[in-house]
Amino acid sequence: HARVPTAVEGTTARPADAGGLPERFRVEWREHAPPTAGADASAGEAWIVVGDEGALREAWEKPLGARGITTRWAGVQQLAERLREAPAASRVVVALAADPGDTVRSAHETGEAQAEELLRVFRAIAAAPEIPLWVVIRGMTGDRGGPESLAGCMAESLARVFALEHPERWGGLVDVAVAAGFEDLERACALLCAPQEAPRDSFFSVQGGVAFVP
Numbered sequence: 001h002a003r004v005p006t007a008v009e010g011t012t013a014r015p016a017d018a019g020g021l022p023e024r025f026r027v028e029w030r031e032h033a034p035p036t037a038g039a040d041a042s043a044g045e046a047w048i049v050v051g052d053e054g055a056l057r058e059a060w061e062k063p064l065g066a067r068g069i070t071t072r073w074a075g076v077q078q079l080a081e082r083l084r085e086a087p088a089a090s091r092v093v094v095a096l097a098a099d100p101g102d103t104v105r106s107a108h109e110t111g112e113a114q115a116e117e118l119l120r121v122f123r124a125i126a127a128a129p130e131i132p133l134w135v136v137i138r139g140m141t142g143d144r145g146g147p148e149s150l151a152g153c154m155a156e157s158l159a160r161v162f163a164l165e166h167p168e169r170w171g172g173l174v175d176v177a178v179a180a181g182f183e184d185l186e187r188a189c190a191l192l193c194a195p196q197e198a199p200r201d202s203f204f205s206v207q208g209g210v211a212f213v214p
Contacts, residue, residue, distance in 0.1 A: 029213065032201060042192070043069070059182050069193070079121060083131070089128075094135050096117070118135070137159075140205070
């Protein structure tokens with residue numbers, strides 16, 4: 001069975017003269033109901049997938065091809081060039097690898113590298129006409145008392161800023177576990193291919209083959 005992602009707790013700001021402790025808030029996750037129709041809403045699209053995620057590529061190439069979606073895989077340095085190529089891209093998906101998490105230092109180094117990578121993608125997307133961006137990260141929500149990946153948390157925060165500043169370019173974010181299995185990666189792929197209706201959820205956590213939304 002899928003484990004519901006860990007609830008995220010924090011504090012809300014209070015006026016200086018309010019007195020007492022800050023109020024608590026809690027982010028609860030609920031199961032996302034997949035759309036009942038329009039499974040081929042992305043048929044005929046051309047995607048640029050940024051990143052060198054071997055497991056993701058293995059899990060996505062066949063189902064995307066079966067849906068009639070053309071994919072071009074590229075590094076961050078190649079993105080601007082790929083955006084100028086034909087056929088015109090329908091969307092950009094940036095897939096961030098999991099951080100090793102062996103030490104605090106390695107987590108910080110990976111988080112900084114991924115933040116720099118995301119910012120470069122953001123700049124390229126902002127300069128491109130009407131191309132939505134999706135972000136795939138690992139280990140942001142976790143299921144055992146906290147997030148698995150500090151780098152994933154940093155990436156999710158940057159993505160939220162981009163979503164607020166460029167809502168017309170925002171597609172969504174999918175978080176999978178650091179050691180996500182084939183089933184979870186396929187479910188993440190299905191989320192990207194689903195019809196994009198407004199209003200809609202755009203931040204997802206996938207665990208045990210099930211998608212959750214806050």
